[in-house]
Amino acid sequence: MSDLDKKLYKNTFKTSQTSHLHPDDEQCLQCLEKVCTIICPAKVYNYNESEKKLTVSYEKCLECGACRIACKYIKWNYPEGGKGVVYKNS
Amino acid sequence: MSESSKTDVIVVGAGPAGVSAAITVARGGKKVVLVERGNFSGSKNVYGGVIYSHAAQEIFPNFKEAPIERFVNNKSFMLLSEYDSTTISYKNSLTEDGSFIALRAKWDKWCVEQAKKEGVYLAPDTTVRNLIVENGDVVGIETDLEKFYADIVILADGANSLLAEQIGLKSKPKTKQVVLGVKEVLKLPSAVIEQRFGLIDGKGAEFKIAGGPLAGLFAMGLMFTNKESVAIGIGASLDDLKSKKIAPYELLEDLKHHPSIAPLIKDGELIEYSAHLIPEGGIEPLPKLYANGVMVTGDAAALVNNVHFEGTNLAMFSGKFAGETALEAIEKNDFSANMLCLYEKKLQNSFVMKDLRTYKDVVKLVSGRTESFLGYYPQKVNEFFEIFTSANGIEKKSLFVKFTKNFFCKRSLAELFSDAITGIKLIFGVLK
Structure with missing residues (x-):
């Protein structure tokens, strides 16, 4: 487990069955910067070079919306009501 | 439309702006539904550490009964270099209750409990997907489950106000217009916190931090004392993080390891890691604050004073003004933009817009x-x-x-x- 995942593990998440984050796979193929893999504070996005596909670990999303602003091709929405991260000490 | 699915006012988002709007409407004797996507109010909220008493008092005269962590009597500014630092601390023994630190999960929840007592109907676990627009007027909301109608909808849905964007009141922010905040909460015994930060009588400290690992970025650090934990975080321009390819959590990790910071948080056990966007207030183009049947408040309207790290107080006042405007509109049975421009006038005449204008450049x-x-x-x-x-x-x-x-x-x-x-x-x- 990465150091970041250990941090995220301390949070409470109510995981939804479906992802609320939808990158555009076609655009990812052409994208050189892959800025989503850098600026996301939970490292939700990882690019799998062998499969040429962006993996989206939406279950650890902190719902900040940084990826929505940094990449115009990610379709971003809020998780369904009551789901997602539950902050208790922030 | 059935009577059961229509109310006077719907407020989207039960943060400081939303709860202030809703309670104002309820106090005026009108029906108001406060919609919150989280399991409870405060469960999605992250902030920079300080709630100002003047705003809390304005909405909740009994706010001192709320679950407050510490009133702040040490306000410090820390300038870091690589291995050293200079700190300026302001302490005032006469007025020690001008601002306080609270855990949002407890504070926001308490605020909504007060609002419920005064007649606000809370709908938790509810994500609003769309605004219902008929003949150019906002007339209601659409959730995952149903449609719900109101004479007025007040948007208090935070920095990512998809709803305000949806109806063209603002465009999606650019990376230059937002700061990404990440924060850790580190558990420490109360006595250790008080010893390290030189605090007595349960008072608290807040730090604003510049330089060191943040040097050269449009970024600042912050640190503040809860009752039994210390929060430390950074806010960095998303534009800088993007163009310089910096991971926000690495920046925070570097700040935590600075020789002037590390001893203050030593042995703190991580209990929460959070992230949130902060709008850069006052930057053109400003969001439109109202349209037919709708008003936008708080972070959703980018009402943030980044120079002074103020947001919750602007949010609460904007919510109150929107609530007051809604009451007048209902009184006159006029929900047009022409009527709701009163909301903007109230903001313009208050410290909210005056301060944002002062600092706009x-x-x-x-x-x-x-x-x-x-x-x-x-x-x-x-x-x-x-x-x-x-x-x-x-x-x-x-x-x-x-x-x-x-x-x-x-x-x-x-x-x-x-x-x-x-x-x-x-x-x-x-x-x-």
Whole structure:
């Protein structure tokens, strides 16, 4: 487990069955910067070079919306009501 | 439409802006539904550490009964270089309750409990997907499950106001218009916190931090004391993180390891890691604050004073003004933009818009000279104090001459000129 995942593990998440984050796979193929893999504070996005596909670990999303602003091709929405991260000490 | 699916006012988002709007409407005797996507109010909220009593008092005269962690009596500014730091602390023993620290999960929840007592109907676990627009008027909301109608909808749905974007009140922010905040909460015994931060009687401390690992970025750090934990975080321009390819959590990790910070949080056990976007208030184009049947408040309207790290107080006042406007609109049975412009007038006449106007150029100017204002000059402050506070058998004059020479040599005249002009613009921008 990465150091970041250990941090995220301390949070409470109510995981939804479906992802609320939808990158555009076609655009990812052409994208050189892959800025989503850098600026996301939970490292939700990882690019799998062998499969040429962006993996989206939406279950650890902190719902900040940084990826929505940094990449115009990610379709971003809020998780369904009551789901997602539950902050208790922030 | 059935009567059961229609109310006077719907407020989307039960943060400080939303709850203030809703309670104002309820106090005016009108029906109001407060919709919250989280399991409870506060469960999605992250902030920079301080709630101002003047705003809390305005909405909740009994706010001192709320679950408050600590009233703040140590407000510190820390300038970091690589291995040293200079801190300026302001403490006032007469007025110690001007601001306080609270855990949002408890504070926001308490606020909503008060609102419910005064007649606000809370709908938790509810994400609003769309605004219902008929003939150019916002007439209701659509959730995952149903449609719900109201004479007025007040948007208090935070920095990512998808709803305000949906109806064209604002465009999606650019990376330059938002700051990404990440924060850790580290558990420590209360006595240890008080000893390390020099606190007594349960009072608290808040720190604003510049330089060090954040040098050269449009970024600031913050640290504040809860009752039994210390929160430490950074806020960095998303534009800088993107263009310089910096992971926000690495920046925070570097800040935590700074020799002036590390001893304060030593042995703190991580209990929560959070992230949130902060709108850069006052930057053009400003969001439109109202349209037929709808008003936008708080972070959703980018009502944030980044110079003073103020947001919750602007949010609460904007919510209150929107609530008051809704009451007048209902009274006159007029929900048009023409009527709701009263909301903007109220904001313009208050500290909210006056302050945002005062500082409208500051962010733009400083973000253009971050290397200077948030890097080079903090470092020079530390160099000065290193000389001033050290004795090493070398005559002081030669050290100061060297310092002064260095100050100018390491900076091209053009850079110094540009900084000086920026400084003058800042002062005149604020005072004009």
